Amino acid sequence: MKLGVIGAGNMGRAIISGILSSGLVNKNDVIASNATEASRNETVKLGIAVSGDNADVARAENLLIAVKPARLSQVIGEIAPVVKPSTLVISVAAGTPIAALEELFGRQVQIVRAMPNTPALVREGMTALCANSLVSEESFAWVQALFATCGRVEVVPEPLMDAVGTVSGASPAWVYMLIEAMADGAVRDGMPRAQAYKFAAQSVLGAAKMVLETGLHPGALKDQVTSPAGTTIEALKVLEQRGFRGAVIEAMGACTEKSRRMAAAASAAGCQKKAGAQEDSGRLSSLLKALKG
Ligand SMILES: NC(=O)C1=CN([C@@H]2O[C@H](COP(=O)(O)OP(=O)(O)OC[C@H]3O[C@@H](n4cnc5c(N)ncnc54)[C@H](O)[C@@H]3O)[C@@H](O)[C@H]2O)C=CC1
Ligand SMILES: O=C(O)[C@@H]1CCC=N1
Structure with a gap:
């Protein structure tokens, strides 16, 4: 195979x-x-x-x-x-x-x-x-x-793997939460739920593609959407007041810290196993020496 x-x-x-x-x-x-x-x-x-x-x-x-x-x-x-x-x-x-x-x-x-x-x-x-x-x-x-x-x-490089586990490994989970919340918002505004998921998910997909394909800074792309005295800025103000970006950064820190704790525990368990194996082989060679003697 x-x-x-x-x-x-x-x-x-x-x-x-x-x-x-x-x-x-x-x-x-x-x-x-x-x-x-x-x-x-x-x-x-x-x-x-x-x-x-x-x-x-x-x-x-x-x-x-x-x-x-x-x-x-x-x-x-x-x-x-x-x-x-x-x-x-x-x-x-x-x-x-x-x-x-x-x-x-x-x-x-x-x-x-x-x-x-x-x-x-x-x-x-x-x-x-x-x-x-x-x-x-x-x-x-x-x-x-x-x-x-x-x-x-x-x-x-391997030391970046904990950060990767957060920014791409785990992040789909909170992107789904964002899509769910966006759909709830649209339902609140009167849109049928099934349609709301399509609108929310396609917008997230499109925004992600804009970042990847235009090479523009996400802040510049945000500014393109945000008209002076328009509607978007009202949403951004509420998100800033509620600590949207700070919450995401803090949540990601918690995720990475958990990964680092797991890595430390896995390394400690490996060291214990190695020490145990060395002890066993030490005991074996003493036994062999004793038998020879
Ligand atoms: N789910 C995710 O989004 C991501 C998961 N990972 C990693 O992928 C790994 C798997 O995670 P999930 O797929 O989410 O877990 P899961 O629970 O969905 O899948 C684990 C699978 O392992 C099988 N399994 C359990 N004990 C077994 C054994 N003794 N012999 C053979 N098969 C056994 C289970 O039947 C199950 O199908 C984890 O190490 C996780 O850290 C990494 C990146 C993203
Ligand atoms: O939650 C977890 O532990 C796994 C690793 C990255 C995504 N899911």
Whole structure:
């Protein structure tokens, strides 16, 4: 198999869908695993092979691990014996540094750390990538091409991954809240709800495209909308009074801090595991010395 996916949930399935719709990888070349029968039934709908056995999936040439960070230790413990030195491992786990993943494998493994987002499902995702030194340029280029099938890709230094997890990984959540709130506002003004979601979502899509495609500063684009003594400025005044921008910045800070706390905990757990392994090997060599003596 070309690609194995362990944990085909919200993020894993979004990535698989993006990849399959591009044609870069064929359905017959993808296998995925889930923990429950219900989630396996969902994954089967993608038309790929599905297994309940992670070791089956870990034999693929390239392995995407998309389980929750809390499950990583268990999953990597299961698959480490079958992951070959030639296997390229991609992890999308938030707040989990490459070094922590290496500790969990307990040996040298080619690792790419990715931070995607769920709009990968509609091929409008944003993914950041970084890799350890064992990943060849050719393999890294393949991973970039893989995620490019799901949207835009940027290579970033690993310390930026916590910020990325916030600004693109998690941000769709509050953009959906914004769309929901905008639709509520339109409903309050008399618009039917279904129509309100279309108007709100298309406006957010259009505004995002304006930023990406005109290259203009968001402030300049805002000013283009805001007529002197017009209607928009009335809305902006209320948003400033209610601390709209400050709330977004503070919320994002909380999100990034959580990611950093998770990374610190994952690193500490890795150090404990390493210390335990060193202690075990110390005990073993003392025992061997004693036996020889
Ligand atoms: N949801 C999102 O927007 C984003 C998620 N991520 C990362 O993606 C990863 C997955 O998150 P979600 O897809 O949201 O979670 P999810 O709960 O939707 O999916 C996790 C999947 O893992 C499977 N699973 C659980 N234990 C397993 C095991 N022992 N063996 C095999 N499969 C197992 C479950 O069946 C489930 O399908 C996390 O590490 C998260 O940090 C990263 C960026 C964005
Ligand atoms: O909430 C989470 O932990 C994941 C990571 C980024 C988006 N969702």
